[in-house]
Amino acid sequence: MSAARRGGGRQVDPEVAARMAQVTEEIMARSPENIVEPTLDRVAQVMDLLGHPQRNFPMIHLTGTNGKTSTTRMIERLLRELGLTTGRFTSPHLHDVRERIAIGGEPVDEERFLAAYDDVLPYVQMVDEKSVAEGGPRITYFELLVIIAYAVFSDAPVDVAVVEVGLGGVWDATNVADGTVSVIAPIAIDHTRLLGDNLIDIATEKSGIIKADAISVLGVQEDEVMQLLLERCDDVGATAQVEGLAYGVLEREIAVGGQLIALRGLAGDYRDIFLPLFGQHQVHNAAMALAAVEAFVGGGEQPLEADIVRAAFADVTSPGRLEIVRRSPTVLVDAAHNPAGVAAMADAIRESFTFHRLVGLVAVLQEKDASSMLELLEPLLDHIVVSRSTSPRSIRPDRLGEMAIELFGEDRVTVIKDLPEALDTAAALADEGGVSGAVLATGSITTVADVRMLLGADQRGDQPL
Numbered sequence: 001m002s003a004a005r006r007g008g009g010r011q012v013d014p015e016v017a018a019r020m021a022q023v024t025e026e027i028m029a030r031s032p033e034n035i036v037e038p039t040l041d042r043v044a045q046v047m048d049l050l051g052h053p054q055r056n057f058p059m060i061h062l063t064g065t066n067g068k069t070s071t072t073r074m075i076e077r078l079l080r081e082l083g084l085t086t087g088r089f090t091s092p093h094l095h096d097v098r099e100r101i102a103i104g105g106e107p108v109d110e111e112r113f114l115a116a117y118d119d120v121l122p123y124v125q126m127v128d129e130k131s132v133a134e135g136g137p138r139i140t141y142f143e144l145l146v147i148i149a150y151a152v153f154s155d156a157p158v159d160v161a162v163v164e165v166g167l168g169g170v171w172d173a174t175n176v177a178d179g180t181v182s183v184i185a186p187i188a189i190d191h192t193r194l195l196g197d198n199l200i201d202i203a204t205e206k207s208g209i210i211k212a213d214a215i216s217v218l219g220v221q222e223d224e225v226m227q228l229l230l231e232r233c234d235d236v237g238a239t240a241q242v243e244g245l246a247y248g249v250l251e252r253e254i255a256v257g258g259q260l261i262a263l264r265g266l267a268g269d270y271r272d273i274f275l276p277l278f279g280q281h282q283v284h285n286a287a288m289a290l291a292a293v294e295a296f297v298g299g300g301e302q303p304l305e306a307d308i309v310r311a312a313f314a315d316v317t318s319p320g321r322l323e324i325v326r327r328s329p330t331v332l333v334d335a336a337h338n339p340a341g342v343a344a345m346a347d348a349i350r351e352s353f354t355f356h357r358l359v360g361l362v363a364v365l366q367e368k369d370a371s372s373m374l375e376l377l378e379p380l381l382d383h384i385v386v387s388r389s390t391s392p393r394s395i396r397p398d399r400l401g402e403m404a405i406e407l408f409g410e411d412r413v414t415v416i417k418d419l420p421e422a423l424d425t426a427a428a429l430a431d432e433g434g435v436s437g438a439v440l441a442t443g444s445i446t447t448v449a450d451v452r453m454l455l456g457a458d459q460r461g462d463q464p465l
Contacts, residue, residue: 065340
């Protein structure tokens with residue numbers, strides 16, 4: 001795609017596009033977002049120098065292990081249907097770093113992104129110099145994006161920002177702002193090197209977004225995790241709203257292109273809602289989103305108009321989450337990157353699709369539990385094509401292939417180093433199933449992004465072209 005045609009066909013000045021490419025490279029040259037420095041000091045210093053832009057708008061803050069991005073997008077869509085000007089921050093991005101920062105549901109344009117970058121850069125450099133002089137690192141890639149996002153939201157201005165943490169909670173850069181509503185999606189084992197190797201350690205880190213006098217919407221959790229979250233709410237004086245008690249899912253049935261659901265919110269019941277996403281997990285995400293919006297706009301005491309709820313959910317998108325990006329053969333992409341995510345994805349596919357032959361195209365990052373992910377995929381897939389994504393952290397195909405052969409057997413495993421060739425091979429293998437053959441590309445967000453790019457999906461990450 002030409003640089004002058006980015007943003008869903010919108011014309012972009014070539015000089016602006018070139019500057020955007022340069023700035024993106026500068027940002028990405030900083031420490032990557034998977035390298036976390038456990039401190040908010042650097043981001044807080046920049047916020048102080050900027051005059052605390054993060055205090056200029058109310059915020060709904062989200063954490064959890066899986067479902068954060070989908071729930072964030074649902075919340076933001078509901079708020080827009082209510083007529084509010086929204087900011088949305090999610091991570092990681094699929095194709096363009098601007099996807100992470102959205103105003104009114106659209107990725108921030110190049111001019112606004114660059115203006116915010118230019119505004120904050122002198123202050124970022126001041127903190128960089130101070131930190132390096134003290135033997136510390138420069139502000140990281142993710143920290144800088146959070147700073148830019150909060151500056152954009154403040155300048156817009158937005159009526160409300162919906163912000164997904166990057167990793168964890170307590171030390172996550174987004175946590176320099178206080179959410180009036182916090183949402184804790186289901187917590188599972190992931191990012192063990194950074195967050196800990198047990199649920200209590202992970203939940204303790206994530207509970208850090210629960211703030212005093214806020215409302216905390218708690219998704220379904222393991223008993224020990226829920227107890228910890230409730231204790232955190234009690235300690236800081238937050239109001240806990242627990243799925244299954246204060247709100248939840250009333251009904252769901254499979255429908256063409258998604259699901260027909262009924263939800264119980266904090267302030268009322270909402271029926272005949274069409275959700276154009278697949279899987280039971282997305283219905284629970286919708287319940288959390290509805291409760292969060294009720295909590296934000298009326299303290300959980302005023303129901304929303306049913307038609308507004310229906311219109312918003314019917315228009316929800318979640319790119320890279322069981323998304324169909326091609327037909328004949330069908331190619332599904334899903335960003336599941338840990339065992340809990342793979343399990344939810346597999347259940348959704350079994351429930352919502354009837355493929356005669358399903359071929360997996362799988363590439364996984366080194367720090368992930370690839371063995372457990374493959375074990376969950378084995379009953380689902382007729383054949384698996386193992387490759388690697390463009391991420392330098394991707395597991396070597398030969399190593400991943402060895403792991404797959406142990407579970408699938410040699411006859412059901414193909415190892416191809418080059419992803420475009422691997423995609424072609426997976427499609428050819430799926431064609432052996434006739435019109436009901438399909439490819440499932442999964443294992444990491446970069447796998448999804450690469451396959452979407454190869455198949456010409458919209459660069460904004462919104463929908464296939």
